[in-house]
Amino acid sequence: MKHTLSILLQNESGALLRVAGLFAARHVNIDALTVAVTHDPGVSQLTLVLHGDAGVLEQILRQLRKLVDVLDASSLSLVGSGERSRLVAGSA
Amino acid sequence: MNLSQATATAPSAPADPHPRAGQSLSGAEIVVQVLADEGCRVLFGYSGGAILPVYDAVFRHNAQRRGADGREPMPLIVPANEQGAGFMAAGYARATGAVGVAIVTSGPGATNLVTPIRDAMADSIPLVAICGQVPTAMLGSDAFQEAPVAGIMGACAKHVFLVTEPAQLEATLRSAFEIARSGRPGPVVIDIPKNVQNASLVFDGACRLPLPGYRSRLRALEHSHLDEATCAELFRALMQARRPLIYAGGGVIAGAAAPALAAFVEAFGIPVTTTLMGLGGFDTTHPLALHLLGMHGTAHANYAVEDCDFLLALGARFDDRVAGVPEQFAPRARYLAQIDIDPAEIGKVKRVHWHHAGPLAPALERLTAHGRAHALRPQLADWHAHIAALKRAHGLDWDRASALIQPQAVIEAINRITRGEAIISTGVGQHQMWAAQYFDFRRPRHWLTSGSMGTMGFGLPAAIGAQFARPDALVIDIDGDGSIRMNLGELETVTTYDLPIKVVVLNNVGDGMVRQWQRLFFGSRFAATDKNLHKKDFVRAAQADGFAWARRLERKDELEATIAAFLAHPGPAFLEVMVDPDAGVYPMVGPGASYAQMITGPFIASRAARPPAEADVPATAMF
Ligand SMILES: Cc1ncc(C[n+]2csc(CCOP(=O)(O)OP(=O)(O)O)c2C)c(N)n1
Ligand SMILES: [Mg+2]
Numbered sequence: 001m002k003h004t005l006s007i008l009l010q011n012e013s014g015a016l017l018r019v020a021g022l023f024a025a026r027h028v029n030i031d032a033l034t035v036a037v038t039h040d041p042g043v044s045q046l047t048l049v050l051h052g053d054a055g056v057l058e059q060i061l062r063q064l065r066k067l068v069d070v071l072d073a074s075s076l077s078l079v080g081s082g083e084r085s086r087l088v089a090g091s092a
Numbered sequence: 093m094n095l096s097q098a099t100a101t102a103p104s105a106p107a108d109p110h111p112r113a114g115q116s117l118s119g120a121e122i123v124v125q126v127l128a129d130e131g132c133r134v135l136f137g138y139s140g141g142a143i144l145p146v147y148d149a150v151f152r153h154n155a156q157r158r159g160a161d162g163r164e165p166m167p168l169i170v171p172a173n174e175q176g177a178g179f180m181a182a183g184y185a186r187a188t189g190a191v192g193v194a195i196v197t198s199g200p201g202a203t204n205l206v207t208p209i210r211d212a213m214a215d216s217i218p219l220v221a222i223c224g225q226v227p228t229a230m231l232g233s234d235a236f237q238e239a240p241v242a243g244i245m246g247a248c249a250k251h252v253f254l255v256t257e258p259a260q261l262e263a264t265l266r267s268a269f270e271i272a273r274s275g276r277p278g279p280v281v282i283d284i285p286k287n288v289q290n291a292s293l294v295f296d297g298a299c300r301l302p303l304p305g306y307r308s309r310l311r312a313l314e315h316s317h318l319d320e321a322t323c324a325e326l327f328r329a330l331m332q333a334r335r336p337l338i339y340a341g342g343g344v345i346a347g348a349a350a351p352a353l354a355a356f357v358e359a360f361g362i363p364v365t366t367t368l369m370g371l372g373g374f375d376t377t378h379p380l381a382l383h384l385l386g387m388h389g390t391a392h393a394n395y396a397v398e399d400c401d402f403l404l405a406l407g408a409r410f411d412d413r414v415a416g417v418p419e420q421f422a423p424r425a426r427y428l429a430q431i432d433i434d435p436a437e438i439g440k441v442k443r444v445h446w447h448h449a450g451p452l453a454p455a456l457e458r459l460t461a462h463g464r465a466h467a468l469r470p471q472l473a474d475w476h477a478h479i480a481a482l483k484r485a486h487g488l489d490w491d492r493a494s495a496l497i498q499p500q501a502v503i504e505a506i507n508r509i510t511r512g513e514a515i516i517s518t519g520v521g522q523h524q525m526w527a528a529q530y531f532d533f534r535r536p537r538h539w540l541t542s543g544s545m546g547t548m549g550f551g552l553p554a555a556i557g558a559q560f561a562r563p564d565a566l567v568i569d570i571d572g573d574g575s576i577r578m579n580l581g582e583l584e585t586v587t588t589y590d591l592p593i594k595v596v597v598l599n600n601v602g603d604g605m606v607r608q609w610q611r612l613f614f615g616s617r618f619a620a621t622d623k624n625l626h627k628k629d630f631v632r633a634a635q636a637d638g639f640a641w642a643r644r645l646e647r648k649d650e651l652e653a654t655i656a657a658f659l660a661h662p663g664p665a666f667l668e669v670m671v672d673p674d675a676g677v678y679p680m681v682g683p684g685a686s687y688a689q690m691i692t693g694p695f696i697a698s699r700a701a702r703p704p705a706e707a708d709v710p711a712t713a714m715f
Contacts, residue, residue, distance in 0.1 A: 010305065013254045014242040021247045062436035068251040068271060071305040 002031070003057050007046040007064060008038070008071040015069040019046065022067065028052060028060050043071065110297020119261050120145035120289040123222065124153045126265040128166060132193050134184065134560045135168045136177040140197025142224030142237060145289035147195075169560065169589065172581025174201050176553040178208025179579070182217050183557025186540045187515055187565075189348065191218045191272050192557065198224045199237030202283070203244065207547060210248040212279040214544030215369060216346055218272040219279035221245075227287040228256050241283045250278030258291035260301070267301040275310050276434040277346055313433065316450040323462035326446050329427040331468060333402035335475045336362045337422075339385065339414075342369030342543070343407015343432060343452055345536040350374065352456035353406065359460050361472050363479050365393040367408050369543040372533040377512065382479065386414040388525040391486035391679045391696050394687045396479060397422050405430040407452050410441035411544070412683075418442050420686035431455050488529055489695040496672035497648050499523060499598045503530035505655045506568065506596070514566040515540065515558050519551040519575025521605035523598040525677045527570040549578025552595065556582060559591045566594070566659070573599040573623065573630070580633065586664045587638030594659060595639075595666045597630055600673040608676050612706055634666035641665035 009015050016035065023030050032049040050060070057075055064073035112125060123146050127135065139147050147168070154164035171177045174196045181192030196205050202223040212219045223245075226235040242254040251271050253264050261284070268280040330336055344353055344366075350373050357364060357380055364374045365382040376383050382393035397403075403425040408414070409432070415421035418441050422428070429446040430438055438447045448455050463469075490500040503526050506514075512532030517540040518524040524541055533539050540558055542550040555569040569576075576597055586593050603621035610618050634642035641661040645654045645668070658667045678693030691706055692698040 008305075013256060014246055014252065017243055018246050018252075025247060059436065059440060065305075065309060066434070066436060068303060068306045 001053060002049060002051045004076040005046075005048045005050065005061070005064075005073060006076055007048060007073045009044045009046055010069040010071060011042050011044055012069050016044075016046075018067055018069060019064070022063055023050070023060070026060060026063060028056060047076075110295070112295050113297035115295050116292055117295045118145065118149065118289070119258055119284070119291045119293060120149035121153075122262050122293060122295055123265060123284070123289070124149045124166075125295065126262060126269075127193060128153065130266070130269045131190065132166055135166060135193050135195055136171060136180040136184075136557065137168060137195035137222075138170060138174050138177060138197065138201060140199075140201050140224065140237070142198035142226060142286050143195060143201070143222075143289075144224075145286065146222065146224070146284070150195075168195070169556075169585070171553060171556075171585055173579065174204035175207055175549065176556075176579050176582045176585065178205045178219070178221065179211070179550050179553035180557035180560070181219050181221075182208055182212050182550075183517060183540055183554030184561045185212075185217050185219055185557075186215075186554065187537050187558035187561040189218075189346075189537065190561075191220055191269055193220050193222070195222045196224070197237070198226055198241070199239045201237075202241045203239055206244060206248060207545075209245060209279045209281060211542050211545040211547045211550065213249055215542065216277050216342060217279065218277035220268050220272050221249075221279060221281045223281060223283045224289070225254070225283045225285040228285045229287070231256075231285065241281065245281040245283075248279075249281045252281040252283065254283045255288050256285065258288045258293055261288055261291075261293065262296055263299040263301045266299065267303060270300065271303075271306065275313060313435070313450055316448070318448055318450075318455050318458045318462075320462065322446075322448065323459055326429055326459065327463055327466070327468050329429070329446065330360070330362075330402060331470055333427065333470065334472075335400045335424075335478070336402035336404065336470065336472070337396055337400035337425075338362050338364040338374075338404045338406060339367070339397070339408050340364055340370045340373050340406045341367040341408025342373075344370055344373030345407075347407055347433060347452035348536075349407070349453040349456055350536045352453040352460070356456045356460045359463055360468070360470055361476065362404070362470070363396060363475070365389070365396060367411075367414055367543075368528055368541060370408065371528060371539040372536045373407075375512075375535070376533045380476070380479070382483070384528055387416065387681045387683075388529065388677050388679065389414075389681070390488055390529065391690065391692050391698070392479070392482040394679065394681065394690055395482050395486060395699060398424065398687050399478070400425050402427045403429070405432075405444070406456070407432055409437045415441060416681060416684055417686045420688070423686075423688075486692070486697050486699065491672070491675070491695055494672060495648065497645070497651060497669060499526050499600070499669075499671040499675050500530050501648075501651065502596070502598060502655070502669050502671065503527055503570070505651055506659070507531050509656065509659050510566060510568070512538070514538065514568050515555075515562060517541065517551045517554040517558060517567070517569045519569075519571040519578075520546045520548045521572045521575060521603065522600070522608065522675070522677045523570055523572040523575075523604070525605075526598070529677075548572070548575040550575075552576060552579050552582045552586075555593050555595070556585055556589075556591060559593050560589075567592075568594045568596065568659075570596050570598065572604065573597055573601065573628075574603045576630075577628070583634055583637040583639070583666070590663065592663050592665075594661075595634070595664075596658075597666075597668045598671050599630065599668050600671050600675065601626075602673065604673070604675075605677070608680075611676075612682065630668045631666070639664050639666045642667075644668045644670065646670045
């Protein structure tokens with residue numbers, strides 16, 4: 001099953017590599033990835049598409065939330081409308 | 093000195109300004125000041141061009157603050173190889189709970205540190221590694237001794253910082269310690285370009301990075317307390333259970349939860365089995381202790397896992413050396429419960445009915461208080477009798493009749509003298525498993541072993557780090573003839589610093605553990621694991637490295653006396669024991685096999701009507 005994730009990431013050196021590296025290390029393929037700036041120049045928003053079952057999704061989200069640079073990680077298919085609008089508001 | 097309770101919490105921000113606040117210091121001096129502020133008592137590292145400013149600042153720091161006895165406040169211990177420095181820092185951290193620190197140069201210095209960093213990550217050990225780096229202006233130019241440390245280490249460590257902005261250095265250093273020791277501990281690497289070390293900066297004394305994501309998640313985790321209803325839910329299941337079992341992992345030690353676990357067991361009488369990383373988290377001499385479970389766990393522990401109807405996992409992650417076949421692990425357990433500081437471990441391998449993500453010690457204390465307040469005491473007399481019978485009938489044993497020295501007998505002889513009070517480090521292989529099985533472990537942080545990575549070469553440098561952490565403790569490295577060669581250069585480090593470490597090499601003339609697998613799965617074709625042609629004389633090697641006490645033990649009848657003399661020697665001592673090269677580690681749950689298929693071997697009683705034998709182990713693609 002296809003899932004779309006939204007990740008808010010601090011703009012630290014190597015941060016994007018650590019996100020991509022996590023997927024590689026956990027053997028989860030990134031099908032699509034876009035990086036956008038937000039109102040806060042120190043924060044980027046990643047939108048990422050992957051496929052896998054619910055267990056894969058849950059585990060990758062939990063592992064993403066362990067990365068120090070990750071401010072927030074959620075599945076757009078899972079979040080409520082309130083959270084979605086907050087995410088949208090956070091991006092430029 | 094008992095450092096087992098050394099705190100894993102960050103020092104709170106000082107209320108008073110730092111005495112050096114406002115002073116202008118170089119980046120390198122700031123590195124050293126923050127290390128001192130974080131309580132570092134010893135550093136491990138090897139020098140080189142890109143880290144020279146920091147080394148010079150360490151030198152000056154120590155020269156200015158020498159004690160009346162001539163002692164340096166923060167000595168820098170030099171290994172033979174940076175890998176040794178990393179494992180020394182890890183040994184220090186494992187023996188105390190405090191953050192271990194390694195400082196190395198750029199390029200090869202940093203890449204030599206990759207293995208211990210990954211090892212520390214895999215076992216959740218708090219380290220801070222400081223690497224010199226080429227100047228920022230030269231980053232990415234393929235400069236001399238440049239390596240992409242942030243990329244390499246980022247894949248291995250809990251976190252990595254590349255400090256390109258000198259003004260960020262101080263906050264980064266302090267935050268690195270905070271990240272290393274908080275939550276689920278782990279190694280943090282700081283890559284510091286040489287120009288940042290040389291920058292002139294103003295010292296703040298308290299600044300930290302904001303780390304908004306990490307801190308808010310950590311705060312939520314640390315404040316997530318078990319409420320009454322959640323406690324009651326667990327006890328409802330526990331009171332219905334007739335055969336409850338605790339499966340305790342390294343989290344008990346990392347979370348300083350051993351006293352809370354002991355109190356919980358005292359209150360409710362639930363037997364405990366521990367993982368390799370959890371050894372010492374519960375006194376193995378306690379009547380309710382089942383010792384190690386898993387691939388080479390005791391038969392009684394593994395049978396108890398087979399028989400239990402309720403399993404409480406504490407700081408344990410159902411890894412493949414314990415739950416090789418997750419669906420068949422604890423097959424009769426109708427209720428699984430799990431407490432872990434890492435939310436990602438909850439239900440990762442096996443679905444659980446009840447869980448709590450948060451610090452272990454307060455959770456256990458809460459549960460104990462709840463159970464006591466409601467006078468809940470499971471009636472477990474039958475289960476206790478069953479456990480006692482399992483221990484009587486299926487205890488560990490070996491070939492006592494053999495004319496050759498059996499490795500298990502060596503460990504037992506040492507244990508008769510040390511009685512669970514020595515600090516034991518190991519290499520990786522059969523000797524490691526025999527040490528895990530045959531030593532008693534009475535308290536946390538006395539068992540230093542590379543659990544998840546299984547890194548050969550860990551034992552000797554880890555023992556060195558532990559001896560620096562606990563100068564008065566008896567530290568013994570139980571090593572293998574293969575493993576010790578991986579960091580044999582550190583023998584000299586032992587004598588250079590006159591550390592009274594006792595090094596035991598169980599010499600079975602080869603890579604015994606790999607041979608055991610080759611015997612099982614590869615038709616006894618011993619590719620690259622038989623060392624009959626090796627001409628190494630370990631005793632002379634130890635003597636050449638300055639060991640005044642170095643002996644080889646070859647006769648069974650000299651075992652007791654030799655070990656007594658060895659342990660009684662006040663300084664560094666080296667003992668090579670020629671053991672039966674064909675001794676196997678039993679019990680063994682083969683890779684991809686269930687506990688029901690456990691092979692107990694020729695000397696331990698199986699309870700199966702037709703005991704599984706080596707020939708029954710399924711050929712498997714599992715490593
Ligand atoms: C660095 C490293 N390389 C390879 C291995 C694979 N390995 C696991 S145990 C073992 C044999 C260890 O031999 P020795 O230290 O003599 O221990 P023994 O099993 O003989 O007691 C090997 C090669 C490993 N664990 N670590
Ligand atoms: Mg060997």
